[in-house]
Amino acid sequence: MSISFTWLGHSTFLFDLSGRQVITDPFLTDNPLGAMSADEVNPEVILVSHAHGDHVADVPGIAQRTGATIICNFEMGNYYLDNGMQEVVQVNPGGTFDAGFFSVRWTIAHHSSSFPDGTYGGQPNGYVITHAGKKLYFAGDTDLFLEMQLIGDMGIDAAFLPIGDHFTMGVEDSLRAIEFIRPQVVVPMHYNTFPPIMQDVAEWANRVNSLTDATPIVLDPGGSHTLT
Secondary structure, three states, X not given: OOXXXXXXXXXXEEEEEOOEEEEEOOOXXXXXXXXXXXXXXXXXXXXXXXXXXXXXXXXXXXXXXXXXXXXXXXXXXXXXXHOOOOOEEEOOOOOEEEOOOOEEEEEEOOOOOEOOOOOEOXXXXXXXXXXXXXXXXXXXXXXXXXXXXXXXXXXXXXXXXXXXXXXXXXXXXXXHHHHHHOOOXXXXXXXXOOHHHOOOHHHHHHHHHHHOOOEEOOOOOOOXXXXX
């Protein structure tokens, strides 16, 4: 039983859960940091936090090519079902879905959510993945919120947090989030893709080391890490 993940740029991670693959918020096509093409990934499950184009760009293409199950909120699920997707699971905050080789619990996030064509995408979300006795918190696009303390009470092994600022929380609030969540390791995302979200990630990692008990894991696009 093992967990590894590869950062493909922005908020897209390809998780290997004991040999089975799950992808988050697939944005590879037209992503200046995209480390793979959408045709190169073959996940069984696609987890989608919200409907913005930089999180859903490659959902339909990957789902149609691979037959992957899309797990998302209720409104997004309706959108995908109306647009020909067949393998869709709809979950809302507080709900948990058992996918067999992992479970995923939906959480709140503070952001907005609409598809590129303007269709309302429901409430934005994060989620907690459980596999092999470990819990991974993918925050999605969000501001800092106090209920992260409750997520921390779940015993989070790894947290994936946006640090880009402008559209999500930035460096300062990510440090507070780490205090609330108390993960063993923390991985930055949603930064440096576009000019408004540029950050000095090395400095962020230095501050995580200095000010928190978490270990920062900074990956170049295409880089991987295995949890121990």
